């Protein structure tokens with residue numbers, strides 16, 4: 271399949287791996303990251319299209335109940351796409367981005383080139399990409415699921431997802447990042463575009479295998495009175511990074527950002543968030559909750575940036591971390607930059623062990639210490655999981671958390 | 682007939698000796714009141730018995746029916762039959778009451794399938810609104826609701842001995858009556874032995890003590906019948922508080938949460 275000319279032009283404008291300059295950990299946004307350990311030349315960009323739907327993806331989709339549409343992407347190639355006829359008739363599109371009728375207009379509309387050099391690599395190298403396009407006024411009742419699956423050892427894969435939600439439209443999207451137990455480098459770029467009074471609930475589950483390196487970016491733009499709810503579960507990868515840039519550009523726009531993460535073994539989970547208030551009366555609410563066990567590490571750095579024009583802004587940022595073992599490590603750095611007085615802003619951040627008083631209380635009723643700690647850690651994530659955009663994914667996330675807890679919270 | 686036996690118990694907190702040799706024997710079905718001024722070491726005694734971290738036992742022994750408690754972790758003390766209704770019940774976000782009680786019973790090899798029905802029945806009896814039962818443990822409950830919740834758990838778990846640490850603080854009259862009646866009934870229903878720590882005698886109107894002890898400066902300084910509680914109500918604890926201003930006559934409207942430590 272030949273790429274359209276506009277895409278060829280677009281790709282050639284992006285830097286290739288040879289010109290790539292690795293970011294330095296001196297930059298605040300890369301501090302504590304493991305980017306210095308990355309050798310792009312170790313990984314080969316996928317050149318052949320994978321075919322066939324992996325059985326794991328089928329099982330996963332079946333466990334999600336009724337879906338309005340689904341896409342399976344294998345090593346960057348769209349291998350299956352489906353959408354309810356009634357929605358297609360209303361102009362909804364779910365499928366390969368490159369093949370979409372309005373691909374050129376959709377691509378890069380929110381994140382032209384992405385926020386950093388990995389976004390530009392994605393521009394140059396993504397294979398098919400996925401587009402979910404919901405025209406103005408359309409409500410999509412059941413969720414749309416994307417399974418982004420990787421099973422090619424040694425590959426560099428650049429998944430691309432664009433979700434466009436028209437004025438007053440409403441949709442829920444589940445973006446599942448999975449893999450077999452291969453070693454791979456993955457750098458997804460997700461663009462979320464919410465038009466006036468549109469509502470997008472986007473849930474992302476990162477459960478890649480333990481030898482995968484992922485450096486992901488999610489960039490969103492919310493127009494007047496639109497609402498973006500974005501929730502992330504970060505569980506997999508050797509190094510799993512996600513940068514979130516949420517731009518509230520229209521008056522009355524809202525961005526609800528949440529995440530759960532749970533590191534074990536020697537994982538590093540790395541989160542950078544930017545809540546950017548460009549317009550008046552905008553609201554952002556961020557809650558990231560994580561646990562680290564074993565030798566794992568987590569990094570959270572967040573910035574709330576309120577521009578001069580963004581009067582009447584409400585912006586909240588909370589990051590809570592449970593440190594489950596002596597050898598685990600969690601870093602949390604919240605930040606505010608506010609250019610106007612008329613705002614309500616707060617940030618809170620904590621890193622600490624499981625609350626001793628809580629454990630004692632449960633134990634005093636006869637619950638053994640380990641079970642008590644387990645209940646508390648599992649319960650710690652409830653607050654976020656209860657609000658996860660696609661409820662059918664919650665038991666799967668909870669099961670992955672339980673698996674880590676089964677392995678022992680202190681080790 | 683079982684017994685909770687405390688002998689010569691000494692303990693320190695933050696490097697300071699708080700319990701100076703406590704001796705007490707509570708038999709199944711008996712109610713012992715432990716009264717004393719603020720700071721006497723009443724909560725410390727309850728925490729040491731249950732094995733709360735941060736307290737160091739420096740001497741003495743505690744046993745239930747001959748089983749040494751001090752060498753056991755907290756959950757095994759519960760299994761041995763001890764229950765502590767805390768002065769300040771802890772909020773545990775994300776953990777439901779059902780989960781808590783199910784795990785507690787299962788760990789003791791008891792039938793956990795009864796939890797749902799038992800909770801419903803006890804909540805009704807103690808006047809704990811059913812809508813509160815689905816909340817995470819103690820989260821967003823009022824002081825009184827927390828104490829009803831403690832009593833409800835006691836009734837579901839049916840321990841051999843219960844320590845009630847100021848069950849009466851933060852309770853309105855109705856809740857106090859419901860809770861104290863429930864505990865009193867338990868002394869005959871399942872032969873519960875009770876160590877009721879309290880500041881005021883009002884708890885003891887429904888929960889009839891067999892013995893009343895005065896704890897001051899970390900030891901039992903007096904013991905007597907129920908009449909001792911009435912006497913304390915009138916005279917206060919001045920007699921037992923050395924080198925300090927006499928405790929003012931007990932004010933029933935005083936803030937019961939004014940204690941500096943849980």
Ligand SMILES: Nc1ncnc2c1ncn2[C@@H]1O[C@H](COP(=O)(O)OP(=O)(O)O)[C@@H](O)[C@H]1O
Pocket residue numbers: 694695699717718719720721722723724725726735940941942943
């Ligand atoms: N965790 C603690 N750290 C330091 N001191 C404590 C602690 N708990 C209790 N104490 C001290 O022990 C003494 C007895 O406290 P407590 O047992 O709470 O008394 P009561 O319950 O009789 O009012 C007080 O002087 C208090 O300051």
Ligand SMILES: [Mg+2]
Pocket residue numbers: 723724725768847940942943
């Ligand atoms: Mg006390």
